[in-house]
Amino acid sequence: MAELCLRRDPIGERSLYWGVTPRGQVCSSTRLxxxxxxxxERKLDPLALVAYLTCAYVPGTATLVRGVFSVEPGTEVTxxxxxxxxxxxxxxxxxxxxxxxxxxxxxxxxxxxEGAVARALPETPNVGASLSGGIDSSLVVALARxxxxxxxxxxxxxxxxxxxxxxxxxxxxxxxxxxxxxEVQAKDVERYLDSTVGALSEPNGDPLTVPNxxxxxxxxxxGLSVVLNGEGGDPCFGGPKNAPMLLSELYGGTSGAxxxxxxxxxxxxxxxxxxxxxxxxxxxxxxxxxxxxxWVTPWFEDGRWPSFLDRLMAINVAWKGAxxxxxxxxxxxxxxxxxxCSPLFDPAVVELAFAIPAHLKRSGPDEKHLLKTAVxxxxxxxxxxxx
Amino acid sequence: MKCIHCGTDSRLKERTGGVCPSCKRRFVFEPxxxxxxxxxxxxxxxxxxxxxxxxxxxxQHLAYELWRSKRGFSLSTWCVIWGAAAALAVILALMIGxxxxxxxxxxxxxxxxxxxxxxxxxxxxxxxxxxxxxxxxTARNGRxxxxxxxxxxxxxxxxxxxxxxxxxxxxDRAVVCDRRETVDVLLENNFHFENNCAVLSLDGxxxxxxxxxxxxxxxxxxxxVFALHDCTPxxxxxxxxxRNDPEWFASIGSVxxxxxxxxxxxxxxxxxxxxxxxxxxxxPSLSEPERxxxxxxxxxxxxxxxxxxxxxxxRAMNKLPEQGSxxxxxxxxxxxxxxxxxxxxxxxxx
Numbered sequence: 001m002a003e004l005c006l007r008r009d010p011i012g013e014r015s016l017y018w019g020v021t022p023r024g025q026v027c028s029s030t031r032l033x034x035x036x037x038x039x040x041e042r043k044l045d046p047l048a049l050v051a052y053l054t055c056a057y058v059p060g061t062a063t064l065v066r067g068v069f070s071v072e073p074g075t076e077v078t079x080x081x082x083x084x085x086x087x088x089x090x091x092x093x094x095x096x097x098x099x100x101x102x103x104x105x106x107x108x109x110x111x112x113x114e115g116a117v118a119r120a121l122p123e124t125p126n127v128g129a130s131l132s133g134g135i136d137s138s139l140v141v142a143l144a145r146x147x148x149x150x151x152x153x154x155x156x157x158x159x160x161x162x163x164x165x166x167x168x169x170x171x172x173x174x175x176x177x178x179x180x181x182x183e184v185q186a187k188d189v190e191r192y193l194d195s196t197v198g199a200l201s202e203p204n205g206d207p208l209t210v211p212n213x214x215x216x217x218x219x220x221x222x223g224l225s226v227v228l229n230g231e232g233g234d235p236c237f238g239g240p241k242n243a244p245m246l247l248s249e250l251y252g253g254t255s256g257a258x259x260x261x262x263x264x265x266x267x268x269x270x271x272x273x274x275x276x277x278x279x280x281x282x283x284x285x286x287x288x289x290x291x292x293x294x295w296v297t298p299w300f301e302d303g304r305w306p307s308f309l310d311r312l313m314a315i316n317v318a319w320k321g322a323x324x325x326x327x328x329x330x331x332x333x334x335x336x337x338x339x340x341c342s343p344l345f346d347p348a349v350v351e352l353a354f355a356i357p358a359h360l361k362r363s364g365p366d367e368k369h370l371l372k373t374a375v376x377x378x379x380x381x382x383x384x385x386x387x
Numbered sequence: 388m389k390c391i392h393c394g395t396d397s398r399l400k401e402r403t404g405g406v407c408p409s410c411k412r413r414f415v416f417e418p419x420x421x422x423x424x425x426x427x428x429x430x431x432x433x434x435x436x437x438x439x440x441x442x443x444x445x446x447q448h449l450a451y452e453l454w455r456s457k458r459g460f461s462l463s464t465w466c467v468i469w470g471a472a473a474a475l476a477v478i479l480a481l482m483i484g485x486x487x488x489x490x491x492x493x494x495x496x497x498x499x500x501x502x503x504x505x506x507x508x509x510x511x512x513x514x515x516x517x518x519x520x521x522x523x524x525t526a527r528n529g530r531x532x533x534x535x536x537x538x539x540x541x542x543x544x545x546x547x548x549x550x551x552x553x554x555x556x557x558x559d560r561a562v563v564c565d566r567r568e569t570v571d572v573l574l575e576n577n578f579h580f581e582n583n584c585a586v587l588s589l590d591g592x593x594x595x596x597x598x599x600x601x602x603x604x605x606x607x608x609x610x611x612v613f614a615l616h617d618c619t620p621x622x623x624x625x626x627x628x629x630r631n632d633p634e635w636f637a638s639i640g641s642v643x644x645x646x647x648x649x650x651x652x653x654x655x656x657x658x659x660x661x662x663x664x665x666x667x668x669x670x671p672s673l674s675e676p677e678r679x680x681x682x683x684x685x686x687x688x689x690x691x692x693x694x695x696x697x698x699x700x701x702r703a704m705n706k707l708p709e710q711g712s713x714x715x716x717x718x719x720x721x722x723x724x725x726x727x728x729x730x731x732x733x734x735x736x737x
Contacts, residue, residue: 240559244583247583
């Protein structure tokens with residue numbers, strides 16, 4: 001009899017689900033609904049629902065359907081009968097005993113970034129890229145431009161809302177990428193909401209989901225097959241989204257049992273503080289107090305990384321990367337017939353990110369310090385220096 | 388008077404012993420016995436000050452909320468009413484004799500006394516009266532949800548290894564307040580957490596984190612500091628101090644005075660309190676008109692409902708011009724937008 005082995009990529013760029021039906025295990029490497037269609041019992045997992053309302057995605061191996069699981073990145077799942085056996089073939093590396101000198105790390109990082117972008121490029125002469133104007137997407141555009149013609153796409157929500165078009169335009173001009181601005185209005189979100197939801201495998205509470213989908217559609221209309229993005233820079237290199245947790249540590253918001261875990265959940269700024277209002281009491285009582293916090297605890301207790309920032313980085317790569325950003329990008333792009341690539345989530349880049357000491361990721365007020373210095377020759381000084 | 392527990396409306400003679408005739412729970416306040424409000428009025432004030440239980444608040448916020456609910460017309464509105472009534476009285480007096488003038492005088496005296504009493508009651512509430520009301524309410528109904536109280540003990544500092552790591556970092560923005568209570572309102576409502584900014588008071592609060600946080604902030608040559616303070620001489624000078632004190636941000640970053648300055652005070656006119664400082668005010672941060680105002684009046688930030696304070700601070704921090712002058716002059720960046728309509732209480736975002 002054939003043996004089923006499910007193997008998911010190290011970071012979670014591609015989804016992989018499995019469930020158990022009366023006839024045996026079923027799996028899908030595209031969307032969760034296909035597992036459901038195979039006959040898995042459809043029952044809501046209350047704890048996964050709490051996780052979704054808290055984070056706007058469901059982290060880890062759980063899904064909103066009880067009995068349907070996501071394969072964890074970097075693992076293989078085989079089965080003894082219906083019992084899953086998980087084997088980890090890739091792990092985020094532990095902090096090294098000694099760190100190389102800064103200039104050595106800078107060169108290594110530069111080579112890793114160039115390699116990651118090169119691996120993501122299509123055979124064709126043209127490639128697309130989403131360009132926000134921040135350092136992450138800007139460096140991806142700059143590196144891609146060294147080898148391909150790049151069509152860069154930026155989102156705008158109208159003059160009355162803050163945007164970074166000044167920066168994205170500067171980067172496009174500097175690198176020689178063509179630059180298209182996709183205007184998104186409320187009526188566009190309303191019009192494309194249903195089709196965007198239908199494209200996703202799991203619910204995703206990211207407010208940029210519909211605009212992202214429109215970006216991929218536009219790239220497809222322009223005849224592109226691959227769109228790069230700058231996702232991964234924040235979790236891997238000490239971006240600004242780490243600041244709330246640092247403030248929590250400073251102000252004592254993490255003293256007390258499960259306080260740090262709760263601060264991390266609150267930092268998602270979704271419904272953590274309003275769960276008692278959001279959930280029906282009958283549903284709320286099905287979730288044990290502290291259960292969701294228990295999903296966070298192992299990450300903050302992981303002895304592989306002595307630095308707090310590196311532990312934050314690890315949970316952010318696993319949760320926000322594999323649970324939120326990458327699945328969203330994967331499914332929205334796939335609906336448009338596009339292959340989406342996130343070079344900053346390339347395993348070689350992620351592995352190197354853990355070999356960089358925390359103080360070279362956040363150096364005083366300077367976020368993503370080493371990342372910026374590794375690519376400062378590629379981009380305008382104003383983009384490197386912008387807060 | 389309505390019972391807040393069972394909703395039964397009862398007359399005084401039905402409330403024997405101050406107890407609801409239906410559910411037998413004791414009322415906290417009894418207007419016929421001299422209390423200025425009912426239980427329902429107090430509960431309504433709690434609901435408003437907490438924005439329906441979504442925001443944490445200090446006792447001083449409740450004091451202003453109770454004052455707000457008693458205010459009636461503003462003084463300027465009363466002046467219009469008195470003027471119009473006086474004009475009408477003069478016209479009628481020309482036709483029918485002195486009686487209308489006498490009637491106007493009686494009306495003026497009664498209403499002026501009422502306005503004055505309201506203002507005095509309000510100041511009493513603000514100064515000390517609200518604590519007594521809160522104590523009575525808590526004794527009967529438990530501690531109101533969202534009330535900010537001083538912490539029994541300080542949180543522990545970060546472990547040494549973590550502290551060493553944290554000291555290597557910094558932040559882009561900070562809010563510095565003249566009063567510890569304002570810092571507590573912001574911290575309890577997670578303003579620092581949700582806006583990626585440090586929050587400190589000028590005099591070293593919160594004590595357990597102050598030195599470390601200030602040292603971290605001073606590492607950032609582009610730090611943006613927002614001064615948030617009462618409209619008092621001390622409050623109006625903190626931006627200047629932050630800008631010029633080498634222990635703070637002298638030659639570092641930019642300092643913006645968000646609120647409250649005399650030019651921003653008019654929207655809360657009815658909550659002006661007599662100045663506590665009676666002497667000549669001389670400070671490089673104060674203009675001549677400001678000195679004149681501050682020599683007579685003061686205005687507390689607590690006059691704004693906490694939700695409004697947080698929203699307006701957020702708007703002010705995110706609407707500043709990019710080239711930021713770093714001067715101490717007040718930045719009218721939206722802190723008082725719609726203030727006249729809301730008078731500190733609107734639910735709209737600024």
